[in-house]
Amino acid sequence: MTGKMTFAAFAALMIGAGSAQxxxxxxxxxxxxxxxxxxxxxxxxxxxxxxxxxxxxxxxxxxxxxxxxxxxxxxxxxxxxxxxxxxxxxxxxxxxxxxxxxxxxxxxxxxxxxxxxxxxxxxxxxxxxxxxxxxxxxxxxxxxxxxxxxxxxxxxxxxxxxxxxxxxxxxxPLPAGAVLLLGGLAGFGALRRRQKV
Missing domain, CATH: 2.60.40 (Immunoglobulin-like)
Known part of the structure; x- marks a missing residue:
């Protein structure tokens, strides 16, 4: 489960960074x-x-x-x-x-x-x-x-x-890129909190 969440958070981060055209x-x-x-x-x-x-x-x-x-x-x-x-x-x-x-x-x-x-x-x-x-x-x-x-x-x-x-x-800059980037960072934060428990 942790591998899937890591991949999802990483994908959201990359999409957000790539969308900031x-x-x-x-x-x-x-x-x-x-x-x-x-x-x-x-x-x-x-x-x-x-x-x-x-x-x-x-x-x-x-x-x-x-x-x-x-x-x-x-x-x-x-x-x-x-x-x-x-x-x-x-x-x-x-x-x-x-x-x-x-x-x-x-x-x-x-x-x-x-x-x-x-x-x-x-x-x-x-x-x-x-x-x-x-x-x-x-x-x-x-x-x-x-x-x-x-x-x-x-x-x-x-x-x-x-x-x-x-x-x-x-x-x-496209505002949607910033939203996706923040979503990816939030996903990583949630993943880190979950792994510490």
């Missing part, structure tokens, strides 16, 4: 275009769903007038927060923003999402070079379903290039 929370981001309305193409390159992106423009003398050409390649839906989709007619409405976010349901691994962002000077409908504006402290922050947060900083943009690629990744 990590998922990956990761993104790909391409910002492309030569002037006023860059395209931002996001992809979930990991195993954990993206639940939100938060965008900050950088130079706050400018703003995002609105989003256009939204392409939802996710498995779910999205909600814009703090920006609108009205980019025609030079609107100076409340839709203009230095920062905005997009929340997602179902932005799973392998999914994509893209949009155009109209960059204007505050209170004007002007043609601006987004690269100069974003490079002044701009970023996009990705939040994942298990709590990881990764940020793409736009500081490396120079006006000679028209495409900028950003990637980020973080390992996310």
């Amino acid at each position: 990590a998922l990956t929370a990761s993104y790909g981001l391409t910002v492309s275009g030569s002037r006023n309305v860059p395209t931002l193409s996001l992809s979930n390159t990991g195993d954990v769903a993206i639940t939100q992106i938060a965008f900050f423009i950088g130079d706050t003398a400018y703003n995002i007038d609105g989003l256009s050409s939204i392409s939802n390649g996710t498995s779910g839906s999205y909600t814009l927060v703090g920006v609108d989709t009205n980019t025609s007619g030079g609107s100076t409405s409340a839709g203009r923003s230095d920062d905005f976010s997009i929340t997602y349901t179902g932005f799973l691994g392998g999914d994509s999402f893209s949009f155009g962002a109209d960059v204007d000077r505050d209170h004007a409908n002007t043609v601006e070079d987004y690269r100069n504006v974003f490079s002044d402290g701009g970023y996009m922050r990705f939040t994942f379903a298990e709590g990881s947060v990764l940020t793409a900083q736009f500081a490396d943009m120079n006006t000679g290039d028209t495409t900028y690629d950003y990637v980020g990744a973080a390992a996310v």
Whole structure:
């Protein structure tokens, strides 16, 4: 009987140790275009769903007038927060923003999402070079379903290039591995107490 219990405890310990592989929370981001309305193409390159992106423009003398050409390649839906989709007619409405976010349901691994962002000077409908504006402290922050947060900083943009690629990744341990590991250790503890009696 002791041999079977030892084997069971050892098996639980090994399964727990082997199961502690990590998922990956990761993104790909391409910002492309030569002037006023860059395209931002996001992809979930990991195993954990993206639940939100938060965008900050950088130079706050400018703003995002609105989003256009939204392409939802996710498995779910999205909600814009703090920006609108009205980019025609030079609107100076409340839709203009230095920062905005997009929340997602179902932005799973392998999914994509893209949009155009109209960059204007505050209170004007002007043609601006987004690269100069974003490079002044701009970023996009990705939040994942298990709590990881990764940020793409736009500081490396120079006006000679028209495409900028950003990637980020973080390992996310599986919680089930810890439970199995603790179960294996508890089994060994019970076995030791039983053998001493």
